[in-house]
Amino acid sequence: MTTLEPAAPAAALTPLASIAPGTLVVHAAAEGRTGPLSVPIHQTTGFAFDDADAIAAAMAGSEGDFVYTRRGNPTVRALERAVAALEGGAAAIASASGMGAMSAVLLSLLRPGDHVLAQKCLYGGTYSVLSDLGRRYGIETSYLDAEHPGEIAAARRPNSRLLLLETIANPTTRVCDLPAPLAAGRAHGLLGVVDNSLASPLLCRPIEHGADVVVHSSTKYLAGHSDVLGGVAVFADRELHRAVWTRAVELGATPDPFAAWLTIRGLQTLAVRMRAHGENAALLAGRLAAHPAVADRLLDGCGGMLSFDLAGGREAGRRFIGAVRLARLALSIGGVETLVTHPASTSHRELGDEQLGAAGIGSGTVRLSVGIEDVEDLWRDLGQALSELV
Ligand SMILES: Cc1ncc(COP(=O)(O)O)c(C=O)c1O
Numbered sequence: 001m002t003t004l005e006p007a008a009p010a011a012a013l014t015p016l017a018s019i020a021p022g023t024l025v026v027h028a029a030a031e032g033r034t035g036p037l038s039v040p041i042h043q044t045t046g047f048a049f050d051d052a053d054a055i056a057a058a059m060a061g062s063e064g065d066f067v068y069t070r071r072g073n074p075t076v077r078a079l080e081r082a083v084a085a086l087e088g089g090a091a092a093i094a095s096a097s098g099m100g101a102m103s104a105v106l107l108s109l110l111r112p113g114d115h116v117l118a119q120k121c122l123y124g125g126t127y128s129v130l131s132d133l134g135r136r137y138g139i140e141t142s143y144l145d146a147e148h149p150g151e152i153a154a155a156r157r158p159n160s161r162l163l164l165l166e167t168i169a170n171p172t173t174r175v176c177d178l179p180a181p182l183a184a185g186r187a188h189g190l191l192g193v194v195d196n197s198l199a200s201p202l203l204c205r206p207i208e209h210g211a212d213v214v215v216h217s218s219t220k221y222l223a224g225h226s227d228v229l230g231g232v233a234v235f236a237d238r239e240l241h242r243a244v245w246t247r248a249v250e251l252g253a254t255p256d257p258f259a260a261w262l263t264i265r266g267l268q269t270l271a272v273r274m275r276a277h278g279e280n281a282a283l284l285a286g287r288l289a290a291h292p293a294v295a296d297r298l299l300d301g302c303g304g305m306l307s308f309d310l311a312g313g314r315e316a317g318r319r320f321i322g323a324v325r326l327a328r329l330a331l332s333i334g335g336v337e338t339l340v341t342h343p344a345s346t347s348h349r350e351l352g353d354e355q356l357g358a359a360g361i362g363s364g365t366v367r368l369s370v371g372i373e374d375v376e377d378l379w380r381d382l383g384q385a386l387s388e389l390v
Pocket of ligand 1: 097098099100102123125166170195197198216217218219220229230231332333
């Protein structure tokens with residue numbers, strides 16, 4: 001069994017030397033052994049003080065002081081503490097969305113003229129931010145195959161600052177072998193930033209593999225119920241956390257306390273959900289691989305995400321997503337319900353076949369975010385949709 005040595009243990013758990021992730025998710029946000037079982041929702045924009053010196057001292061103080069909710073809030077802090085503990089980080093910053101967390105990290109750590117190295121297949125929103133930083137601030141990005149860490153030395157420039165990876169790439173579900181590229185990046189003085197949204201800390205903790213920053217769209221598995229947007233950035237050390245926190249407060253992508261509370265509530269069942277997602281996905285991946293409508297290439301990620309290529313290409317993909325009845329046609333992922341999408345006709349519809357291929361996506365690639373429903377119901381649904389294609 002994997003156990004964690006949480007760098008930021010929940011007060012309720014400090015007597016335990018090492019805690020399994022499945023236990024940590026249940027208790028990590030709690031404030032202590034006594035008091036409310038559920039983290040209270042501090043639905044307030046600000047905090048009142050007794051005198052001028054006290055409020056001035058709190059304003060000048062660290063991120064530990066609660067003055068104004070954009071700077072910090074006890075409910076949001078409970079979420080940050082929990083995700084930092086789960087990822088084995090020193091501290092975390094929660095945001096209003098995954099893109100809020102990613103943008104805060106990139107805008108805080110990069111300066112005009114810096115250079116970024118990034119893996120080829122990235123979530124489209126991250127790709128757009130990098131393109132914009134290039135156009136507007138001269139921050140260029142070189143895309144490389146993270147499976148060949150040798151490419152890092154070749155692509156590196158004197159102004160290279162940051163290496164950006166995804167543990168499981170969206171939408172290809174390709175798994176990145178993190179230790180090798182992160183070690184190569186570190187050897188060249190690059191900060192290692194890893195988007196761990198699709199794996200969750202239950203499957204992978206990138207800081208253990210050398211990452212400096214881990215970014216989550218908590219909209220996905222951490223919250224897990226398709227009802228709340230959120231993001232979290234976790235930092236291996238407090239100095240980096242402080243540097244990003246200062247700017248994140250200015251950028252203002254702070255989560256609402258109720259959104260943080262919903263995320264904490266979802267987080268508590270992360271371990272049982274990930275087990276169900278993973279078991280269902282593995283079973284469906286095996287059956288899909290044997291189906292005649294599915295091409296030879298099958299990209300089965302770990303966790304609950306899988307993608308597969310339909311032999312009939314773009315038109316087959318479009319027909320397939322229109323034919324499923326139980327799986328729902330939606331762009332998000334990581335919720336309890338199964339979601340299906342066809343990147344070539346939805347999220348990546350602006351790319352031609354050649355550009356899709358460069359990102360490792362086929363024109364007939366279908367992405368499934370496998371939920372926790374009964375797997376035989378899911379297979380019947382996928383089977384009836386596939387039968388229309390052969
Ligand atoms: C890997 C990954 N990172 C970041 C994001 C952005 O997250 P959000 O939609 O919460 O802003 C997503 C959203 O799909 C994603 O899949």
